[in-house]
Amino acid sequence: MPAAEGTAPLAVILDQAGLDGLLTAIRAKGWRTIGPRVADDAVIYDEIETVADLPMGVGDEQKGGYYRLKARGDQALFGYTSGAQGWKRVLYPPRQKLFSAKRTASGFTIDPMAQPDAPLALIGVRACEMAAINVQAKVFGDKDFADPGYQGRLKGALIVAVECTRAGDTCFCDSMGTGPEVGTGYDIKLVEMVGKAGVTYVATAATDKGAKLLKAAKGKPAAEADLAAAAKAVKAAAKQSRKMETATSAKLKDVPEHARWDQVAARCMTCGNCTMVCPTCFCTTVEDVTDLKGDHAERWRKWDSCFTVDFSYIHGGAIRTEVRSRYRQWITHKLSTWHDQFGQAGCVGCGRCITWCPVGIDITEEVAAIHDSTKGRK
Amino acid sequence: MAERKRPKLAVWKFSSCDGCQLSLLDCEDELLALTEEVRISYFLEATRKIEKGPYDVSLVEGSITTPHDVKAIREVRRQSKALITIGACATAGGIQALRNFKSVKEFIRCVYAHPEYIDTLTTSTAISDHVSVDFELRGCPISKHQLLEVLNAYLNGRKPNVPRHSECIECKANGIVCRMVAAGTPCLGPVTQAGCGSLCTGKDRGCFGCFGPMETPNTAALAAHLKELGCSGRDVQRLFRSYNANAEAFRKESETHG
Structure with missing residues (x-):
């Protein structure tokens, strides 16, 4: 400022x-x-x-x-x-x-x-x-x-x-x-x-x-x-060699059944590296731990990832069991529904998810593929 | 709080190196506190004192490799309210499951002067291939922190905090720089379950997969990348064929290379 x-x-x-x-x-x-x-x-x-x-x-x-x-x-x-x-x-x-607690009488x-x-x-x-x-x-x-x-x-x-x-x-x-x-x-x-x-x-x-x-x-x-x-x-x-097709990326929520999700799922290992290195990914899980006697308890918040099965666990089971649904969730939230939630994109273009993906899945390339396939469509 | 009854704990050994049982003895700071909460009723590595079953919790180390093992594990199951398997041998067959890919008869002929004394199965398999198991704790060896967590959760009636996601998540939380991306080191981290505390990657080595396959392992994608890094098919096969060679995902992947 x-x-x-x-x-x-x-x-x-x-x-x-x-x-x-x-x-x-x-x-x-x-x-x-x-x-x-x-x-x-x-x-x-x-x-x-x-x-x-x-x-x-x-x-x-x-x-x-x-x-x-x-x-x-x-x-x-x-x-x-x-x-x-x-x-x-x-x-x-x-x-x-987050806190610790002791049992009393x-x-x-x-x-x-x-x-x-x-x-x-x-x-x-x-x-x-x-x-x-x-x-x-x-x-x-x-x-x-x-x-x-x-x-x-x-x-x-x-x-x-x-x-x-x-x-x-x-x-x-x-x-x-x-x-x-x-x-x-x-x-x-x-x-x-x-x-x-x-x-x-x-x-x-x-x-x-x-x-x-x-x-x-x-x-x-x-x-x-x-x-x-x-x-x-x-x-x-x-001077940058990569660019995001932002008009398409903001509309990813409109293409939940795109064939590209299956292609990326074949390469994605659901290892979660992209979410860990992403500077905006904020999801966490909460763990309660106890001592052996059960008299002292602590609650911890730990980084979590939408690429884990437990992340989408609700009563009865996980709802995102397929790889494609987990990758789609991540990229769609990051680029598209983040706008609905916070009024901006969740991606800042740092490229860490590309560099640190062990198999080099490229967020801009995935969007470009969808962009190319939907060009000219309304 | 009213004193709760101390549950009876038994520790059993099948085909294994004893390293996972040692993890329990290795809980030096916590061992006394643990013995206040559980009654160690059967643990030959720690004490000759034996109490008869049934037992509230059985920790089972080792894999099933002999006809005797097959019978014994059924008896252990019969005597145990909760049966928790510990380590790669018990959860996947261990390193000795390499025999599953070769002729055991040949091995016996090469190694033993009197093969007639050897009474063994042609496979080494996980405990869960023979009896129902309540919880599987991975690792070669297991992490003592996770072992305490599982016992602790059992004692306090809660779910153990033992995530089944990739080792990568643990590496990133620990601030480890990815060995595969930053140094080109072949690493099984992306397809391996977390829990070791980034032991190898924290010491500039790739992950050996001691904790077995993570929840949704895409081994084919990793294998393709390992080949891009210069690994031969044989290298890839060997990476997947170690402590968890017989874990289904690793076994299947190893069978497509060579």
Whole structure:
């Protein structure tokens, strides 16, 4: 969001030492800094402390069912496209304890909840990821049943966004309207400029807390030319090899008997990877656990997937026993009925479901096939 | 709360390596608490003290490989209110079910100096192929956490939290980067039931399928992809033919490669 009307947003130029200063300032204010680093052959989002933890000179190659790190031959810290899993891991952890209870002589008592952890600073949020955070904020917030856990973590969070200056092969944010430029919701935005003279960052603050931190980082003020160069660099990320046929994808609910569902079912393993890496998939299951005596009980919320049989279990059995009905449920909800439920699409075009599907099933290709077969029909 | 009667627990062994029974002894921190809740009535690996049946819960390890086993498992079933099978041997026939694909007669001739002493079946099969089973706990070996969960659920009259979905879901929840996608490592995770705690994938190895087929395993799709990764038909066959070789989905897939 822009700063108060009439005043230009604070924009400074930082070098990598300056960026390190910014991280230090953020940590000094009590935020837990989560950002990209290399682990297990991928860029993951995890605890970071200094610029030295960031993936320097690391790029990536992604395609259907394929991810490899590539040396870029430069000093870029944000030269990869998107991490293996999004920020959902920290804003909406895979396992959350909802409450615990103890048996008493007359019934039971609920234990007080543990204090929330230190607020999070998310370092390196991409446009699609910012959009995904906003999508989940809506899912967990603007209807009748706000989720205090998600909303609390998001409210306390500091978001440092990073513009993409290139798109990966599985990216399609441009066609989803969620990128390549970062939308609203961040506190500070960085554009990484890799030049002969080294790597610099055009840092812009969008909120007061962002501005205060940028001032503490002591960068030199950005000139018009810097801002223009940054804007130009971001444009390069709009060159994307994949696109979503959004007119067709929004109408998937109208083709429940399409022959394509059987074709994709032959390849789909119902392993659930797509839903796990999707930054907007929000489904969970609830597990009650007890101690052996049965005097202490806990209720846990765990990530679940519409690709499991139990997900559609109602009294008497599961209703989505076929693979085709599970894939159809996922993609139709994501792209079509999400509009009915939340007034927007549930997909932000990050491409993770394509990259991390072990057999490389491509959400854009599935929609394109249906698009081609229904072209010209009313 | 009023003291409830401690149920009688029996632990039985058929053809197996004892590793799953050991998982029970391996519950070091929880073992004393467990013995307060159940009465260990028959568990030869832990104690010579034996109590007569019937038993409230029987944990059965191992597969059925001899005519004697066939009779014995019926007696165990007769003596047990609840029968829970533990481990890949008991739930699918185990690694020794590799015999099902070859001539057992040949094996006996090659291995034993006096084949006439050997009285064995030509197959190794799951307990559920012989008697009705109340719950099957997968794994080679089983996870002690899941074993405690099953006993705990039994004691407290609730459904055990033992999901039947893929190992991938567990990997993602544990923050493991997919070995197959990020490193090209052949992995059975997508068709294997979760529960191991991402043991191999967390150590940069592909999944070996110790927990057997997940609820709706699309083994053909995975096999096709394994071949794209460079596996030969024989490699694919060997991947599916290990601890759960005789689990139906893995057996059928293995039979189409070679």
